[in-house]
Amino acid sequence: MKTKFSGILLFFLVATASAQTLSNGIQLPEPWPPQYPVPAERHEMPVPYLLHKPRVMPVNNGRQLFVDDFLISQTNLRRVCHTPDFYRGNPVLEPTEKWENTTEGAPYAAPFSDGIWYDEKENIYKMWYLAGAGTMHKESNQTFYTCYAESKDGKKWTKVKLDVVPGTNIVDTCMRDAATVWLDRFEKDPRKRWKFFNIERSSSDKRWQVVLKYSSDGRKWSRGVAQSGDIYDRSTAFYNPFTHRWALSLRYATPVSGRSRAYIENADPETLVSLTHRFRYDIADRNMRFWFAPDDKELRHEKYPEVDPGIYNFDVIPYESIMLGQYAAWAGPENNVCKRDGIQKRNVISLGYSRDGFHFYRPTHEAFMNVNETEGAWNWGNMQSANGTPLIVGDSLYFYASGRRLNKIMWDSYTSTGLVMLRRDGFVSMRAGRKEGFLTTEPLTFDGKYLFVNVDVRRKGGLLAVELLDIDGHVIPGYGRKDCHVLRGMDKTKLRVTWKKHGEVTTLAGKAVRMKFYLARGDLYAFWLSPWESGESRGFTAGGGPGLNAGGVDVKLLVSGKN
Incomplete structure (x- = not known):
């Protein structure tokens, strides 16, 4: 760790009065979330609990x-x-319907974070994804809706026709950017079991806002129950069961990069959304925090070495005893160069790991899911992670991601959804x-x-x-x-x-x-x-999977098969 951060780290390590102690023995510092200064140069995120470990570590959960x-x-x-194996049948979902095209005919059918989960109560895989809506809103150049698909095995997907827009699988018609669909297995109200954090255009001033909606099954959604202030696009949400708080991962600009991240958390998702707004680093905000900027180890594009890399997005989910972070690591080029050269921007997905949900450690910056820059590849460029992943399927973890192939319709289009498989715990x-x-x-x-x-x-x-x-x-x-x-x-x-x-x-x-x-x-x-000879870990089961407990924790099922 660089010495210039030692004073900052020391402050957060010793300021622990009234701090929360997590199940792994880590004591969260006060104030929480920590308030680090916005950097003027690139460096890795500090991880205080690796420098100041608990004297004894409980290992009961996960x-x-x-x-x-x-x-x-x-x-x-x-x-x-380790890196996963790409499924040979990829893409598992691609644009095939006219309503998945934009007004200019550009096809889209893949999560932009969104969500892919296994619903143990219905014993089915569920997917929400961004699709073009050109046939619905011809007056708008690029309008996107949210569509829905189901699968029995996670590999073959069906675009289920619903009644939101009769004859289509559209489940939400609001003009959108990124979104998060979250299966809240800890929610007591069945009407709020599924939560939809949608990045929508305001109808009045066309700015982006987070809008929260609820559903009992993910097919029919409520009207918005909370809205944020003005935010930037490409922002997502997650739940941290270790701290029992919801959080938003927000696109944010710093002197280091316009593709940095800000953070806000709250125990109540409606309050969280209501407190969220664009964040200025020159103002002390009691809720919003600078989170991290791209560091000095980010991968560079060999054809555009002048581009300073950024973090395009960051999705987070609990897995066993940790929080797993998926970085959309951007290496360029900028959109105008992509349009000029007729290519996709390069985003690869890399991983980070956290034991408190805020500080993430990256053992490598190499791609976990890489692009395939060969003609005709579904993931030639711009790969983006999906919320809900990984799913636990027997001895494997299923990760899904979007990818974009080269096309002559519109350079930043033609998204499809792919599957990769990793050994369980095999990171x-x-x-x-x-x-x-x-x-x-x-x-x-x-x-x-x-x-x-x-x-x-x-x-x-x-x-x-x-x-x-x-x-x-x-x-x-x-x-x-x-x-x-x-x-x-x-x-x-x-x-x-x-x-x-x-x-x-x-x-x-x-x-x-x-x-x-x-x-x-x-x-x-x-x-x-x-506690059981059958070996359930009591850890968190991420996006779930066949045969797992519907409560989101790996505990032994009753003999009857009910949770």
Whole structure:
């Protein structure tokens, strides 16, 4: 960390009076959200909880991922960042209907954040996406509506005809830019189960506003129940269940870049929207915060190296024990150059990880979902993430994204929706080669009975063993390496760890314990403690998935199959 930020970090680390303590032991500083100065130059976002860790870390909620050094005390393993496999049947949804075209015939059929979720109550995949509406509003050059589709497997999608505009799958006719459709699994009022944060044009002055709407099923929406002040386009919303607050990720301009982000949060989504407005960094606002600007490690476009990269958008969702952030990392060129050269701007999707929902750590700036700049590719340029993703489908995570192909109708058009698949928890692994390595955690506490791991040791000579230590690093009798049933020749996203005299860790519950993992020729992705032999993690399930609890937390289902 650069020394010029040490004073800022120190302030936020020590100003913790009346601070909220999260389930992972992190104590949020006061004031919260933190109020960092707007930068005049590029630097990475500070992550205070990595510099000042909790003395003991509770690990009761969710799979524990090695996306940063938070859990790690010592290791000689190598961190590896993984990328997903693109589905061979892409795109899974593309423009096919006349109402998906703009007035100039430019086709659009893909989420602009929007949402792709699995609804466990209806046992179906649901998608909301931006589509052209030229046939509905010919007087407007580029008017966009919101459309809806469903799927039984997440791969083949049906554009369901509804009655909002008879004969079409349009679910909202307001002129829009980006949007967020959020499945609120913690909402007690069934009429508000689905929340729609739509970036709409004001009918009076044509400026952008956030408008909040509700639905019980996502097919029929209420009128707006709250509106923001004037904002910039390309803004989205999310819920942080660790802090129990809603937040808006807002497009924002700083001296570093016009593609930076601002932040606002509130426990009530209607209040959140009502308090939101364009934010000036020269005014002390009690609600709005500068969040982050593009840093000095952003990827540059090799054909337009003069362009300073920006963050086009930032979507966030809870996954297991972390908040997962998807950056639309923009490398240029600007719109006028794209139009001149007949190309799409380059946005790739990269990932960041947070344990408090505000500070995000990026182990790599390389693309997680990359463009494919070959003729005819559905994602030649301008990839954008979708809210609700990832979905948990068995041992895989389903991510969806929009992409734009080259076309001669209108340079910034022809969007389709693609699917990529990643191993469950497969963002980052700790890897050992032929020589055996180790990883020792910080002191942990837990209340679960059974230890599980997500590990790949299928190669010849691959192994994983786990040793439990007291807080001073001494082996706890009966839980040493020599007592552990070593895992060999396996590749599973859920494997239980046992010892010769102990099939569980109940007697250690509530005590400060370190875990020491011994690994050879393999990858360790996650570990967690579960109250159940079936291994549910009690973590957050992001966009959901088949067979998961409809409450949004990975807990054991009742025998009847009901949640």
